[in-house]
Amino acid sequence: MKNTEKVKLAVIGLGSRGGWLVDQFLTMDNVFVSALSDVYEDRVENCAARVEKACGEKPFCTTDYREIIGRNVCDAVLVCTGWEDHVKIALDMMEAHIPVGLEVGGAYSVADCFRLVETWERTKTPLMFCENCCYDRYELMCLNMARLGLFGEIVHAEGGYMHDLRTEILFGRENRHYRLENYKHRNCDNYPTHNFGPIATILGINRGNRMVSLTSTASKAAGLNDYARLHENVDPALRDYPFAQGDIVVTNIKCADGATVTLTLDTTLPRPYSRGFTIRGTRGMYQEDGNYVYLDTDFTEADHWNWKIHWNNAEEYLKKYEHPIWRRYLEDGVRGGHGGIDFLVYDDFFERVKDGKPMTLDVYDAAAFMCITPLTEQSIRNNSAPVEVPDFTGGAWETNDGSSRFV
Amino acid sequence: MKNTEKVKLAVIGLGSRGGWLVDQFLTMDNVFVSALSDVYEDRVENCAARVEKACGEKPFCTTDYREIIGRNVCDAVLVCTGWEDHVKIALDMMEAHIPVGLEVGGAYSVADCFRLVETWERTKTPLMFCENCCYDRYELMCLNMARLGLFGEIVHAEGGYMHDLRTEILFGRENRHYRLENYKHRNCDNYPTHNFGPIATILGINRGNRMVSLTSTASKAAGLNDYARLHENVDPALRDYPFAQGDIVVTNIKCADGATVTLTLDTTLPRPYSRGFTIRGTRGMYQEDGNYVYLDTDFTEADHWNWKIHWNNAEEYLKKYEHPIWRRYLEDGVRGGHGGIDFLVYDDFFERVKDGKPMTLDVYDAAAFMCITPLTEQSIRNNSAPVEVPDFTGGAWETNDGSSRFV
Numbered sequence: 001m002k003n004t005e006k007v008k009l010a011v012i013g014l015g016s017r018g019g020w021l022v023d024q025f026l027t028m029d030n031v032f033v034s035a036l037s038d039v040y041e042d043r044v045e046n047c048a049a050r051v052e053k054a055c056g057e058k059p060f061c062t063t064d065y066r067e068i069i070g071r072n073v074c075d076a077v078l079v080c081t082g083w084e085d086h087v088k089i090a091l092d093m094m095e096a097h098i099p100v101g102l103e104v105g106g107a108y109s110v111a112d113c114f115r116l117v118e119t120w121e122r123t124k125t126p127l128m129f130c131e132n133c134c135y136d137r138y139e140l141m142c143l144n145m146a147r148l149g150l151f152g153e154i155v156h157a158e159g160g161y162m163h164d165l166r167t168e169i170l171f172g173r174e175n176r177h178y179r180l181e182n183y184k185h186r187n188c189d190n191y192p193t194h195n196f197g198p199i200a201t202i203l204g205i206n207r208g209n210r211m212v213s214l215t216s217t218a219s220k221a222a223g224l225n226d227y228a229r230l231h232e233n234v235d236p237a238l239r240d241y242p243f244a245q246g247d248i249v250v251t252n253i254k255c256a257d258g259a260t261v262t263l264t265l266d267t268t269l270p271r272p273y274s275r276g277f278t279i280r281g282t283r284g285m286y287q288e289d290g291n292y293v294y295l296d297t298d299f300t301e302a303d304h305w306n307w308k309i310h311w312n313n314a315e316e317y318l319k320k321y322e323h324p325i326w327r328r329y330l331e332d333g334v335r336g337g338h339g340g341i342d343f344l345v346y347d348d349f350f351e352r353v354k355d356g357k358p359m360t361l362d363v364y365d366a367a368a369f370m371c372i373t374p375l376t377e378q379s380i381r382n383n384s385a386p387v388e389v390p391d392f393t394g395g396a397w398e399t400n401d402g403s404s405r406f407v
Numbered sequence: 408m409k410n411t412e413k414v415k416l417a418v419i420g421l422g423s424r425g426g427w428l429v430d431q432f433l434t435m436d437n438v439f440v441s442a443l444s445d446v447y448e449d450r451v452e453n454c455a456a457r458v459e460k461a462c463g464e465k466p467f468c469t470t471d472y473r474e475i476i477g478r479n480v481c482d483a484v485l486v487c488t489g490w491e492d493h494v495k496i497a498l499d500m501m502e503a504h505i506p507v508g509l510e511v512g513g514a515y516s517v518a519d520c521f522r523l524v525e526t527w528e529r530t531k532t533p534l535m536f537c538e539n540c541c542y543d544r545y546e547l548m549c550l551n552m553a554r555l556g557l558f559g560e561i562v563h564a565e566g567g568y569m570h571d572l573r574t575e576i577l578f579g580r581e582n583r584h585y586r587l588e589n590y591k592h593r594n595c596d597n598y599p600t601h602n603f604g605p606i607a608t609i610l611g612i613n614r615g616n617r618m619v620s621l622t623s624t625a626s627k628a629a630g631l632n633d634y635a636r637l638h639e640n641v642d643p644a645l646r647d648y649p650f651a652q653g654d655i656v657v658t659n660i661k662c663a664d665g666a667t668v669t670l671t672l673d674t675t676l677p678r679p680y681s682r683g684f685t686i687r688g689t690r691g692m693y694q695e696d697g698n699y700v701y702l703d704t705d706f707t708e709a710d711h712w713n714w715k716i717h718w719n720n721a722e723e724y725l726k727k728y729e730h731p732i733w734r735r736y737l738e739d740g741v742r743g744g745h746g747g748i749d750f751l752v753y754d755d756f757f758e759r760v761k762d763g764k765p766m767t768l769d770v771y772d773a774a775a776f777m778c779i780t781p782l783t784e785q786s787i788r789n790n791s792a793p794v795e796v797p798d799f800t801g802g803a804w805e806t807n808d809g810s811s812r813f814v
Contacts, residue, residue, distance in 0.1 A: 152633055155676060156626045156655040164711055215622045215791045219563045220665025226559055226689035248563040248687065250659050250669050252791065258627025262657050262669075269562060269687050270703045273711045280655065280676050282633035289696050296677045304571055304680045384622045384659065384793045 007350045010035035010074035010098075012065045012089055013081030014043040015176065017103060021080060022047050024336050024343065026054040030350045035060040035073045038081075040176065065089055069096040076353045078130070079103060082178030083190075087112040094125040101130045101349045102366055104193045106373025110390060113367035117392045120363040128349045128359040129366035131197035133275065134406070135344035138314060139198035140323035142279050142286045143406060146202045148321070150295060151281030154203060159195025160264030160276035166227045169268065170234045183245040187218050188377035189265040190245070193369040195275045197361070199261055202279060206364045207402030211261075211389040214253040216376035218246025223268035251376050253389070256397075263372070286314065293317045325406065360405055367392040414757045417442035417481035417505075419472045419496055420488030421450040422583065424510060428487060429454050431743050431750065433461040437757045442467040442480045445488075447583065472496055476503040483760045485537070486510060489585030490597075494519040501532040508537050508756045509773055511600045513780025517797060520774035524799045527770040535756045535766040536773035538604035540682065541813070542751035545721060546605035547730035549686050549693045550813060553609045555728070557702060558688030561610060566602025567671030567683035573634045576675065577641045590652040594625050595784035596672040597652070600776040602682045604768070606668055609686060613771045614809030618668075618796035621660040623783035625653030630675035658783050660796070663804075670779070693721065700724045731814065767812055774799040 009031050011022055018038070025031045033051045036059050038044050044061045052058045060073040068074060069092065076099040079089045083105035093100045094116075107113050120127055133139060146154060165179065172180025182190055203209050221243040228238040249265040264276060277288040284295035290307070291314045303309050322330075329344065336343035348360050371390065379387045391397060416438050418429055425445070432438045440458045443466050445451050451468045459465045467480040475481060476499065483506040486496045490512035500507045501523075514520050527534060540546060553561060572586065579587025589597055610616050628650040635645040656672040671683060684695040691702035697714070698721045710716050729737075736751065743750035755767050778797065786794045798804060 153629045155629050164708065167708065213790065215624065215659070215793075217622065217659035217661060217667055219667040222560045222562050222665075223689050246667075247689075248667060250657075250667065252622070252624035252657050252659070254624060254791070258629075260624055260626040260653075260655060260657065266687075269689060269692070270706075271687070271692055271701055271711075272706075272714055272717060274714075280673075280678070282630050282654075282676060285676070285678055287696075289694075294678055299677075299679075301571065301574065304678075307679055307681070310679060383620065384661070386622075386791045 005354070006030055006032040007353050008032050008034035008073070008075045010037065010068045010077040012037045012068070012077060012079050014038040014047045018080040019043065019047055020337060021078070021342065022051065025346070026051065027336065028343070028347065030347065030354065033059055035068050037062045037065040037068060039063055066092060069098070074098065076101060083182070084108060084178065087116060090127060091115055091119050094119045094123050094127060097123060097125050099125060099353050100127040101346070102127060104129070104131050105370070106188070106190050106192055107370035109374050110371050113371045113392060116363050117367050126352070126359050127363040127366060128352065129361040129369060130345050130349060131193050131361055131369065132338060132341040132345040133194045134197040134201055134361060135325065135341045136198065136339070137326050138286070138288065138291070139277060140326055140406065141318055141321050143202050144323040145321050146279065150284055151279060152283030154259055154279065154281045156260050156280040157199040157203060158262045158276055158278035159199050160266055160274065161191045161194050162264060162266040162271060162274045162276055164269065164271055165267040166224060170224060170228055170238055173235065183224065183243050183268070184241065185244050186377060187244045187246055187380050188373050189216060189249045189251050189263055190373055191265060192263055192372040195263055195277065196261070196369055196372060198277060200365065200369065201406060203255060203259055203261070204402050205368055206393055206397050207400040208397065209255050209257050210391055210397045211368065212254045212256050213386045213388050214251055214372070214375055214379060215384050215386050216249060216251040216379040217384045218380045219248040221246050223247045249376060249380070251372065364392050412761070413437055413439040414760050415439050415441035415480070415482045417444065417475045417484040419444045419475070419484060419486050421445040421454045425487040426450065426454055427744060428485070428749065429458065432753070433458065434743065435750070435754065437754065437761065440466055442475050444469045444472040444475060446470055473499065476505070481505065483508060490589070491515060491585060494523060497534060498522055498526050501526045501530050501534060504530060504532050506532060506760050507534045508753070509534055511536070511538050512777070513595070513597050513599055514777035516781050517778050520778045520799060523770050524774050533759070533766050534770040534773060535759065536768040536776060537752050537756060538600050538768055538776065539745060539748040539752040540601045541604040541608055541768060542732065542748045543605065543746070544733050545693070545695065545698070546684060547733055547813065548725055548728050550609050551730040552728050553686065557691055558686060559690030561666055561686065561688045563667050563687040564606040564610060565669045565683055565685035566606050567673055567681065568598045568601050569671060569673040569678060569681045569683055571676065571678050572674040573631060577631060577635055577645055580642065590631065590650050590675070591648065592651050593784060594651045594653055594787050595780050596623060596656045596658050596670055597780055598672060599670055599779040602670055602684065603668070603776055603779060605684060607772065607776065608809070608813060610662060610666055610668070611809050612775055613800055613804050614807040615804065617663050617798055617800070617804045618775065619661045619663050620793045620795050621658055621779070621782055621786060622791050622793050623656060623658040623786040624791045625787045626655040628653050630654045656783060656787070658779065771799050
């Protein structure tokens with residue numbers, strides 16, 4: 001397609017996330033929502049009405065996403081259905097040579113991750129893993145600082161999806177939300193990519209580094225039951241439902257270069273939101289909790305004891321180390337949801353669809369990030385036994401260069 | 408001994424910690440430093456001079472701790488040598504029926520932990536594990552809040568010994584400090600008790616609950632080498648020394664009641680000090696990083712997103728939930744080092760030596776806390792494989808009641 005044209009986009013999955021994104025896309029210059037699909041007709045109609053009102057043109061509408069194929073109604077597709085349909089839809093679209101933007105979520109099997117990679121290698125249909133958190137401001141500042149060597153050698157990183165979702169999960173039936181069924185039947189880190197994505201870019205996963213093995217440990221499941229018992233408006237059947245999903249899942253990942261990553265899923269107990277993003281090197285660190293940078297060059301041992309000295313100082317470091325992507329973004333004007341990161345990830349995706357350039361977060365990233373879910377499930381099921389992490393790149397991680405990404 | 412008498416105490420090990428404690432004891436009413444021992448004669452002489460100056464009486468002095476036995480020079484002994492001698496000295500003293508205060512540190516083998524327990528069960532010589540952090544103010548506030556049910560059902564806890572010790576370790580030879588050799592040759596969570604102790608009291612370890620298994624993962628060792636290379640005053644032989652100890656060790660523990668504990672050792676990279684103490688329940692939480700309490704009753708979902716609402720609010724909760732031990736302590740006047748906790752733990756030890764009452768942190772606690780070190784070593788050596796945690800109580804944990812401790 002011509003670079004001047006807008007990407008004609010089919011959006012599949014119009015729940016809370018998909019519907020929100022459609023509205024976002026209506027404000028963007030390089031995309032045009034040309035098709036909509038959801039298994040629920042009311043969702044399709046609602047979104048179609050909003051698109052028509054904004055653009056004057058009614059998108060192609062269907063409750064069967066396969067009808068999008070072969071009709072020439074789009075240049076690319078965005079998959080934001082429930083997690084369980086992500087891979088199936090992405091594979092169908094790649095087979096049909098329709099470039100795929102894949103919203104985030106974990107996989108249901110390692111085999112599914114291999115299917116994504118195999119289908120890309122055979123069809124060369126691009127797939128972008130739309131992990132918005134890789135574009136977040138402090139995460140990119142840390143990538144910039146890491147590339148400048150300010151943290152020294154990176155040794156360890158931490159992250160988590162730490163978000164109290166008790167009401168979202170427990171009212172899942174009413175809200176037609178997919179999380180409820182997952183919490184009933186699975187025990188794993190079901191949502192690792194928001195926290196692992198930015199860590200992976202800094203550690204060079206698939207580009208000079210890779211995950212080698214992991215262990216995962218889940219606490220008992222007590223949070224949802226207790227909440228259901230205390231709140232009369234929650235489905236009484238959930239008060240004593242034997243939820244499979246532990247409240248806290250902690251996963252330790254070992255990487256080929258000797259660095260380690262600790263990931264936490266923490267979604268069914270009371271807490272404030274955090275992704276717990278933390279980068280540790282031989283010369284410095286960043287921690288999201290408290291939003292602070294601590295470099296050997298800026299502090300002395302005497303400062304160890306007074307957390308008020310460094311607490312919330314990261315804004316100061318933005319002045320010097322703001323990532324170029326955000327420097328430009330701030331000049332152009334920050335737009336859209338989630339602090340502007342949805343705009344950044346989708347703007348990147350649409351530009352790459354237009355230019356035919358390699359995706360910033362490609363199918364190998366999708367496979368690596370998403371496989372954490374079934375691997376943690378396997379480790380938890382086996383009393384936290386270590387599990388090997390497959391190399392989806394077939395050895396290419398050793399020579400792949402990541403320095404041209406996120407520049 | 409009579410309750411009105413002072414405990415005559417032999418202090419074995421007069422390095423930085425032992426020397427500091429001797430000075431502390433000189434200010435306390437219920438103890439008299441009657442004997443001193445260290446393998447280094449200069450340390451003994453220095454401490455003896457300070458004791459004599461303060462009390463007018465020279466303590467019994469020796470470089471061979473075994474000379475303390477059979478001489479009737481003390482009512483109790485405190486062991487604060489290097490970690491590697493803790494158990495050997497404690498066993499010798501228990502065999503000689505001299506009550507033992509044991510300073511903290513991890514064990515070198517699970518067998519050593521069993522030896523402590525076996526020797527107590529045979530000799531009935533009391534041993535107190537002098538874990539000062541179990542007496543810290545916010546830790547005890549959380550114990551109080553947990554007992555009041557404010558956190559709901561406790562599901563997960565976290566803690567760490569997160570203390571940048573690079574200079575202490577690297578100048579270990581000059582300072583005759585035992586850590587250097589440990590970092591050269593061992594890879595484990597070598598110092599778990601400061602963080603695990605307060606968690607254990609809240610989770611009821613050995614008293615209704617116990618650890619069942621753990622996994623442990625160590626990052627590469629890069630921090631000490633990098634520091635040594637950058638600092639000319641560090642022994643050049645350490646610049647490329649292949650340190651065994653990973654910079655970050657993360658351990659996940661599963662408990663009999665389904666709760667989990669995540670412990671972190673983090674001592675050779677730049678960072679501010681923290682013990683990362685965190686308690687998570689179905690109705691609320693406390694987190695040391697940010698020093699905040701977050702209860703369902705006090706916050707709404709809308710508050711999730713603004714960390715400034717709850718940040719550093721724990722002082723407010725002290726007004727209502729200050730632990731009785733600290734309430735009394737504040738009335739009497741907080742004394743001594745480390746924010747007053749050294750006074751509390753040793754005052755407790757001395758009073759129990761005098762009264763013959765059971766130790767607050769007994770030999771089973773010592774064994775449980777200390778065994779984490781060799782078990783993590785074993786897991787790390789076996790690619791993070793899960794390791795069973797022994798039950799040192801022989802099944803008594805099921806019926807032991809912890810409600811009379813820390814009251």
